[in-house]
Amino acid sequence: MSVDSAVDITNQGSDIDNRKNGFVRYVFFSCALVTILTTLGIILVLVQGSAEFFAEVSIVEYLTGTNWSPVIRPHSYGVLPLIWGTLLITVGSAIIAIPVGTLTAIYLSEYASPRVRRTIKPTLEILAGVPTIVYGFFALSFITPLLQGVFPQTGTFNAAAGAIVVGIMIIPMVSSLSEDAMSAVPDDLRNAAYGLGATKFEVSTTVVVPASLSGVIASYILALSRAIGETMAVTLAAGMHPQITFDPLEPIQTMTAYMVQIGISDVSVDSIGYKSLFAVGMTLFVMTLSMNLFSMWIKSRYREEYQ
Amino acid sequence: MSTDTARSPFTDESGQIERKRQIGRLFVAICFASTLVGIVALIALIADVIYESWGWVTWEFLTYPPSQSIENYLPGGRGAGIYPALIGSIFLIALTAVFTIFLGVGAAVYLEEYAPESRLKSFIEANIANLAGVPSIVYGLLGLAIFVRAMQLGSSLIAGALTLTLLILPIVIVSTQEALRAVPDSQRQAAYGVGATQWQVTRDVVLPRALPGIMTGTILSLSRAIGETAPILMIGAATSMFIAPDGLTSPFSAMPMMIFEWATLPQAGFQHVAAAGIVVLLTILLLMNAIAIFIRNKYDPRS
Numbered sequence: 001m002s003v004d005s006a007v008d009i010t011n012q013g014s015d016i017d018n019r020k021n022g023f024v025r026y027v028f029f030s031c032a033l034v035t036i037l038t039t040l041g042i043i044l045v046l047v048q049g050s051a052e053f054f055a056e057v058s059i060v061e062y063l064t065g066t067n068w069s070p071v072i073r074p075h076s077y078g079v080l081p082l083i084w085g086t087l088l089i090t091v092g093s094a095i096i097a098i099p100v101g102t103l104t105a106i107y108l109s110e111y112a113s114p115r116v117r118r119t120i121k122p123t124l125e126i127l128a129g130v131p132t133i134v135y136g137f138f139a140l141s142f143i144t145p146l147l148q149g150v151f152p153q154t155g156t157f158n159a160a161a162g163a164i165v166v167g168i169m170i171i172p173m174v175s176s177l178s179e180d181a182m183s184a185v186p187d188d189l190r191n192a193a194y195g196l197g198a199t200k201f202e203v204s205t206t207v208v209v210p211a212s213l214s215g216v217i218a219s220y221i222l223a224l225s226r227a228i229g230e231t232m233a234v235t236l237a238a239g240m241h242p243q244i245t246f247d248p249l250e251p252i253q254t255m256t257a258y259m260v261q262i263g264i265s266d267v268s269v270d271s272i273g274y275k276s277l278f279a280v281g282m283t284l285f286v287m288t289l290s291m292n293l294f295s296m297w298i299k300s301r302y303r304e305e306y307q
Numbered sequence: 308m309s310t311d312t313a314r315s316p317f318t319d320e321s322g323q324i325e326r327k328r329q330i331g332r333l334f335v336a337i338c339f340a341s342t343l344v345g346i347v348a349l350i351a352l353i354a355d356v357i358y359e360s361w362g363w364v365t366w367e368f369l370t371y372p373p374s375q376s377i378e379n380y381l382p383g384g385r386g387a388g389i390y391p392a393l394i395g396s397i398f399l400i401a402l403t404a405v406f407t408i409f410l411g412v413g414a415a416v417y418l419e420e421y422a423p424e425s426r427l428k429s430f431i432e433a434n435i436a437n438l439a440g441v442p443s444i445v446y447g448l449l450g451l452a453i454f455v456r457a458m459q460l461g462s463s464l465i466a467g468a469l470t471l472t473l474l475i476l477p478i479v480i481v482s483t484q485e486a487l488r489a490v491p492d493s494q495r496q497a498a499y500g501v502g503a504t505q506w507q508v509t510r511d512v513v514l515p516r517a518l519p520g521i522m523t524g525t526i527l528s529l530s531r532a533i534g535e536t537a538p539i540l541m542i543g544a545a546t547s548m549f550i551a552p553d554g555l556t557s558p559f560s561a562m563p564m565m566i567f568e569w570a571t572l573p574q575a576g577f578q579h580v581a582a583a584g585i586v587v588l589l590t591i592l593l594l595m596n597a598i599a600i601f602i603r604n605k606y607d608p609r610s
Contacts, residue, residue, distance in 0.1 A: 021505050021507075024506045024509075025505070028421055032414040032418060034410055034414065034476065035431060035477065038476070039434055042441065045452040046448065104345060107338035107341065129592070133534070133563045135352075136570065137582065138355055140570060141355055171348075222440070232537055256444050260540060277448060285445050289440070293437070
């Protein structure tokens with residue numbers, strides 16, 4: 001009896017079950033394959049669109065020209081004003097988010113009680129969950145009027161307002177990721193420094209921050225990469241005026257804002273405007289991808305290992 | 308004894324320790340002030356939106372199509388609002404949810420339960436990490452070239468949903484993987500021990516246990532998708548639609564597109580309409596997050 005049932009169990013329905021198991025495995029594998037296809041799709045689409053664009057426009061003019069006017073005559077295809085606009089927003093937002101985010105991370109990791117940390121960290125992360133279109137509105141209806149109160153020459157659309165809201169938006173990226181890195185520093189290091197007579201300030205700045213530097217720097221790069229790819233807030237706040245200017249109170253245009261401009265206009269598929277979308281998209285993709293890879297590399301290369 | 312204390316190393320003869328204390332206090336104050344910057348910005352943002360929208364979020368606003376003239380939004384006007392975009396967003400997210408749950412859970416189950424530790428697995432995972440960092444507008448270009456043009460779906464609801472699915476897929480996969488990883492291995496071994504196949508273990512043991520975690524992660528990702536403007540703008544979602552979409556292939560508008568349209572209209576008063584739209588969008592976001600947190604707290608094995 002017991003021998004019989006043992007034989008029964010191993011054979012019962014196993015053929016169908018095994019075939020089903022094999023089939024399901026392929027279904028799940030195809031789902032995972034979608035992510036690879038997405039990457040290939042992005043690269044293919046960008047390369048093909050850019051190739052069509054560069055068949056008509058010289059790549060040297062694109063990369064070195066200082067005037068961008070692909071739709072309005074006289075045509076000119078220098079992408080530098082768009083890159084300049086993007087960099088202005090990125091540097092401006094870094095000036096806000098990096099000090100504020102780092103000091104917030106130090107406060108949360110070294111000074112705040114666990115209860116305070118548990119409240120403040122998720123509260124700050126709400127900032128990262130607010131849709132970017134809302135930041136655009138906030139810039140137009142609050143930040144720009146505020147700037148106009150201080151500097152009357154501020155335009156309705158200006159780079160500063162865009163940089164400020166993008167800076168606010170990426171604070172939680174810097175603070176949360178840096179806090180994670182700082183909290184991972186073992187207490188032994190802190191206690192050793194206290195034992196030598198260091199104050200809490202000295203422990204924070206000369207022990208914890210250097211020990212967590214790879215994670216902190218990686219969070220900066222990731223946040224800046226987000227700032228480069230940010231679209232709706234800068235479109236609404238900073239305007240659609242591609243120019244190379246040092247004055248943050250003037251309107252500019254970022255790469256992403258240009259793409260929106262073409263996106264909402266009715267350009268035909270054959271037009272140079274449509275093709276330029278992919279060239280600009282490619283430029284944006286290469287910039288953000290290399291920053292993301294760089295961030296990952298720093299994090300793994302310079303990680304301090306503690307047991 | 309008392310003379311000794313004067314030479315004790317613990318006395319602060321030169322005032323050095325006191326100075327260090329002051330630096331320490333100043334530093335805490337600066338760190339705390341920085342923490343407040345983010346919180347104050349969040350409060351200012353919410354206050355600004357509520358202030359600008361005060362009195363503009365009415366029943367008519369939720370149930371009427373948009374209008375070009377501001378009078379129609381005012382009390383006593385013909386009635387105008389966000390209705391087609393609200394319905395468009397709900398359809399868009401429902402459709403995205405269907406695609407995302409299928410693909411995201413499938414991919415995560417493959418990576419966690421089926422895939423052997425191999426170069427292929429780590430390649431797929433590294434690729435997912437990279438995809439999460441691709442700007443959303445680039446996904447818009449992908450959707451435009453593949454779904455709208457190549458597959459000829461046009462600027463339809465389904466093209467929008469597919470684009471948003473690819474956008475949030477990396478986040479859904481990673482959060483689902485975490486949920487699957489939290490299922491104790493002993494439970495899998497117990498099921499294998501009674502002769503279950505891998506699929507039976509996954510279907511009857513792992514997935515039911517991981518379900519709350521999967522739901523939480525998916526809802527949070529969908530709440531990100533509902534606020535996305537750039538990708539659906541690139542695939543050609545309408546800025547103003549006067550009727551709600553009625554099928555998979557019908558053109559659509561969505562709340563973020565509508566808000567973008569209102570925020571750029573030069574006519575005075577439209578910033579209040581845009582703010583009212585933002586209140587509706589944020590309310591839905593808040594609801595989705597509340598549901599996700601509720602599920603997490605109710606089914607969290609640690610609580």
